[in-house]
Amino acid sequence: MPRNKMSSVRTVISSVASDRVITKFTPAFHPDGTPYSKVNFHPKVKTACSENRTGRVGLKITKAVLVGDVAVGKTCLVNRFCHDVFDRDYKATIGVDFEVEKFSVLSIPITLQIWDTAGQERFKCIAASYYRGAQIVIVAFDLTNEESLHHTDQWMEEACASADQPVKFLLGTKKDLLSPSSYSDVEVRALKQAKKLQAEFWATSSKSGENVTDFFFRAICLSFDDTLLKELEVDTVASKQIGTIKVQKSSSDLYEKRKSNQLKCCS
Numbered sequence: 176m177p178r179n180k181m182s183s184v185r186t187v188i189s190s191v192a193s194d195r196v197i198t199k200f201t202p203a204f205h206p207d208g209t210p211y212s213k214v215n216f217h218p219k220v221k222t223a224c225s226e227n228r229t230g231r232v233g234l235k236i237t238k239a240v241l242v243g244d245v246a247v248g249k250t251c252l253v254n255r256f257c258h259d260v261f262d263r264d265y266k267a268t269i270g271v272d273f274e275v276e277k278f279s280v281l282s283i284p285i286t287l288q289i290w291d292t293a294g295q296e297r298f299k300c301i302a303a304s305y306y307r308g309a310q311i312v313i314v315a316f317d318l319t320n321e322e323s324l325h326h327t328d329q330w331m332e333e334a335c336a337s338a339d340q341p342v343k344f345l346l347g348t349k350k351d352l353l354s355p356s357s358y359s360d361v362e363v364r365a366l367k368q369a370k371k372l373q374a375e376f377w378a379t380s381s382k383s384g385e386n387v388t389d390f391f392f393r394a395i396c397l398s399f400d401d402t403l404l405k406e407l408e409v410d411t412v413a414s415k416q417i418g419t420i421k422v423q424k425s426s427s428d429l430y431e432k433r434k435s436n437q438l439k440c441c442s
């Protein structure tokens with residue numbers, strides 16, 4: 176890599192907070208609650224990162240959209256992760272809000288944009304226009320509100336319609352409000368729903384902070400690994416195609432050479 180490019184990557188990494196450095200693949204929350212079997216970064220991804228061959232991946236922004244019913248706790252989740260605060264007073268999101276967080280994943284700088292959308296029906300149109308191109312879709316529901324779990328089908332369908340082959344999550348909020356036995360009952364239904372949605376299930380509490388950081392780290396790990404693998408495959412196909420053109424060119428050169436030799440012999 177050219178010297179100036181390398182030093183700009185280093186500058187970005189040095190501006191990443193120490194608690195945003197990811198060196199290990201974060202595991203799923205529940206072994207039966209995920210369609211993603213990955214437990215580690217792909218060997219090709221690890222090699223590409225160690226050799227600084229990550230192309231445009233380190234320069235791209237990873238977009239996450241957060242959707243779900245009114246007052247399930249979307250804004251509180253973002254505020255807990257980005258600012259480590261919790262507000263017990265409810266203030267409805269108007270339309271859409273967003274936060275940006277910088278990470279270093281296997282020493283590659285990654286910028287995560289989290290779009291926190293309004294759950295209120297009247298803002299749905301505005302919020303939906305921000306789903307486009309999302310690589311991470313998070314459908315939140317309130318673990319204490321069964322109806323909000325039922326509505327996750329529709330939220331997932333709408334958010335994925337214009338997303339970009341996203342990594343999908345079904346995220347239960349307000350875990351602190353449930354006793355262990357009530358939580359176990361809800362978990363059974365949530366795991367069933369996650370399977371139906373082909374999404375990974377997480378249960379969090381923005382009040383206590385339980386599982387909030389692990390959840391976002393997991394989302395980043397899955398998305399980063401996916402995106403970089405796709406990018407490396409594109410590079411491999413492109414270099415194979417260049418190789419084929421070269422082979423074709425040299426064999427046609429050989430043909431022309433032979434033809435001219437034959438002509439020389441005949442004359």
Ligand SMILES: Nc1nc2c(ncn2[C@@H]2O[C@H](COP(=O)(O)OP(=O)(O)OP(=O)(O)O)[C@@H](O)[C@H]2O)c(=O)[nH]1
Pocket residue numbers: 243244245246247248249250251252262263264265266267268269292293294295348349350351352379380381382383
């Ligand atoms: N006990 C508890 N309360 C929570 C938690 N998360 C959110 N709340 C409360 O739930 C209410 C709604 O939270 P918000 O984060 O504003 O909900 P929202 O989903 O962003 O709502 P909209 O913007 O209208 O879509 C607030 O009163 C929060 O204090 C949690 O983990 N535990």
